[in-house]
Amino acid sequence: MLNIAMAGYSKIISATVNINPLSQPHPLALRTRNSHSRLFRRQCKMHRSDSICTGTTTDYTDDDIHSLLQILPHDVRDKLLCDSKRAQLLEVTLDLGRPPQACYYGDSGRRDIRKTEVLMEELEYAQNAIGEFGGDNRAGIAGTLHRISAIRNKNGDVIGLTCRVGRAFGEQIDMVRDLLEYGKSILFLGRPGVGKTTVMRAISRALSDELLKRVVIVDTSNEIGGDGDIPHPAIGSARRLQVPGPSTQHHVMIEAVENHMPEVIIVDEISTKAEVRACRTIAQRGVMLIGSAHGKRLQNIMKNPALSDLIGGLEAVIVSDKEARIRNSKKSILERKAAPTFPFLIEMRERDYWVAHRTDRSVDELLNGKKPLVEVRRRDKQFKVVIERTSLVFGSSSPNLNGFETVTKHPVCSVPTKIGRGRISSVTGIATGSCNRRLFFKSKIIMASTTTTETEKLGVKIVKNPPESKLSDLGVRSWPKWGCPPSKFPWIYSSKETCYLLEGKVKVYPDGSDEAVEIGAGDLVVFPKGMSCTWDVSEAVDKHYKFE
Numbered sequence: 001m002l003n004i005a006m007a008g009y010s011k012i013i014s015a016t017v018n019i020n021p022l023s024q025p026h027p028l029a030l031r032t033r034n035s036h037s038r039l040f041r042r043q044c045k046m047h048r049s050d051s052i053c054t055g056t057t058t059d060y061t062d063d064d065i066h067s068l069l070q071i072l073p074h075d076v077r078d079k080l081l082c083d084s085k086r087a088q089l090l091e092v093t094l095d096l097g098r099p100p101q102a103c104y105y106g107d108s109g110r111r112d113i114r115k116t117e118v119l120m121e122e123l124e125y126a127q128n129a130i131g132e133f134g135g136d137n138r139a140g141i142a143g144t145l146h147r148i149s150a151i152r153n154k155n156g157d158v159i160g161l162t163c164r165v166g167r168a169f170g171e172q173i174d175m176v177r178d179l180l181e182y183g184k185s186i187l188f189l190g191r192p193g194v195g196k197t198t199v200m201r202a203i204s205r206a207l208s209d210e211l212l213k214r215v216v217i218v219d220t221s222n223e224i225g226g227d228g229d230i231p232h233p234a235i236g237s238a239r240r241l242q243v244p245g246p247s248t249q250h251h252v253m254i255e256a257v258e259n260h261m262p263e264v265i266i267v268d269e270i271s272t273k274a275e276v277r278a279c280r281t282i283a284q285r286g287v288m289l290i291g292s293a294h295g296k297r298l299q300n301i302m303k304n305p306a307l308s309d310l311i312g313g314l315e316a317v318i319v320s321d322k323e324a325r326i327r328n329s330k331k332s333i334l335e336r337k338a339a340p341t342f343p344f345l346i347e348m349r350e351r352d353y354w355v356a357h358r359t360d361r362s363v364d365e366l367l368n369g370k371k372p373l374v375e376v377r378r379r380d381k382q383f384k385v386v387i388e389r390t391s392l393v394f395g396s397s398s399p400n401l402n403g404f405e406t407v408t409k410h411p412v413c414s415v416p417t418k419i420g421r422g423r424i425s426s427v428t429g430i431a432t433g434s435c436n437r438r439l440f441f442k443s444k445i446i447m448a449s450t451t452t453t454e455t456e457k458l459g460v461k462i463v464k465n466p467p468e469s470k471l472s473d474l475g476v477r478s479w480p481k482w483g484c485p486p487s488k489f490p491w492i493y494s495s496k497e498t499c500y501l502l503e504g505k506v507k508v509y510p511d512g513s514d515e516a517v518e519i520g521a522g523d524l525v526v527f528p529k530g531m532s533c534t535w536d537v538s539e540a541v542d543k544h545y546k547f548e
Contacts (some may be wrong), residue, residue, distance in 0.1 A: 068146045090103045093110065094118045143230070145201075147223050197223050206236070249275055264287065271306070336360065336367065376388040389465065463524040498524065
């Protein structure tokens with residue numbers, strides 16, 4: 001099996017956390033700013049558990065977990081305090097007439113905490129400790145990131161509770177840091193519980209404290225910044241606007257832009273057409289948006305009428321007979337009708353396995369039945385970030401928005417390349433040799449199809465298959481475009497500075513040299529100023545961009 005060289009741009013800091021199961025529960029009271037900050041500094045000590053080998057990390061503090069466990073029945077709390085997997089605790093559910101259950105990171109399903117059933121008195125005890133639930137049946141614990149959600153019967157009585165553990169993962173930001181520095185809006189897509197809100201917290205802290213942006217969080221249910229009037233230190237110096245009710249979130253979003261002069265607005269769980277329209281209005285005002293929505297794939301957003309405007313919206317158009325023959329499609333087709341509100345979209349398939357899209361290109365290619373080029377961002381066994389440029393293949397040649405199913409086998413390798421502003425990552429792609437390496441995810445296979453390398457020959461620097469961030473920084477798509485047919489005779493080209501070849505193949509002889517520099521599709525070429533080259537075009541160059 002071909003070895004993959006892993007490179008990352010983040011360091012994982014770990015510290016031993018002493019666990020005292022006999023310590024007293026932390027009182028359910030609003031903490032002062034000083035004690036709150038001390039809590040978060042302790043919380044920033046990362047506890048690397050056995051789950052790291054599966055790509056999951058957990059950090060917590062005894063005091064913080066006690067705040068949540070205190071609302072539970074005494075025997076349930078004692079068992080969880082002594083549980084060796086307490087660091088991986090995800091949520092605890094209390095349903096009337098059923099045994100209480102716990103869910104852990106990395107486990108499928110739930111496990112019973114005790115055999116006896118939950119009584120109404122135990123639910124009332126928990127409800128009295130929590131206080132009032134909001135209009136969305138959610139409540140929090142002041143000074144923490146935990147969330148408690150209620151299940152009610154038709155009479156409005158609470159008959160079930162979902163107690164979800166909230167944590168601040170400081171290392172999550174390195175999965176997306178280069179895109180944040182690029183300054184474009186990003187939409188995170190994922191199923192419930194995959195970690196979207198956790199990423200929102202990490203991003204708010206990074207943008208406000210590291211990149212020194214004016215960040216405003218529109219916090220629908222106080223889940224990003226924690227419950228209480230004082231935001232949790234996990235969001236850094238970002239400001240937080242609380243939302244009176246879910247139906248008024250879009251009004252608060254517009255209020256944030258008009259009243260508080262933000263550079264970045266963070267919105268969790270975009271779900272209605274009104275919120276989608278508010279996002280588009282905010283984006284048109286030049287404010288960077290960081291948002292999240294429920295869904296597994298980009299295709300889910302494309303097929304969702306309420307959310308499709310986030311990626312530009314879809315409309316049916318009638319094409320001519322000639323165009324239909326060229327496209328090999330019907331005369332009535334779907335097209336994207338506007339620029340996406342979010343230029344970047346990230347599918348959070350697992351906590352440490354993301355798929356990043358350039359939204360406009362991926363939507364257009366999916367509608368045309370083509371393979372979108374994406375970046376797979378994941379962590380290796382050493383918990384370092386690996387970025388792979390990947391061509392996703394889906395099962396049907398028609399634009400029916402199906403999932404990616406076709407299996408493609410390619411050997412892959414990994415080489416370091418620059419991403420963003422001096423950040424170093426690892427980009428994986430095609431390698432020579434006969435070895436094959438496949439990346440599996442729930443029986444769907446994603447293959448790397450490009451390799452980024454940088455070479456220099458005869459003074460000409462060639463970057464093969466440069467990362468998307470590099471092309472975006474150079475503004476390649478806005479360069480003047482020209483092409484030429486294959487030529488039997490060489491012709492002289494006085495080079496400017498930089499060119500990017502999308503299609504074709506060229507041999508370049510710099511300054512009359514007898515030795516050629518071969519340039520192919522996907523190559524970014526940097527010439528020394530004033531160099532005159534003889535170009536031998538062996539294949540039609542249809543899309544050639546040059547930097548004037």
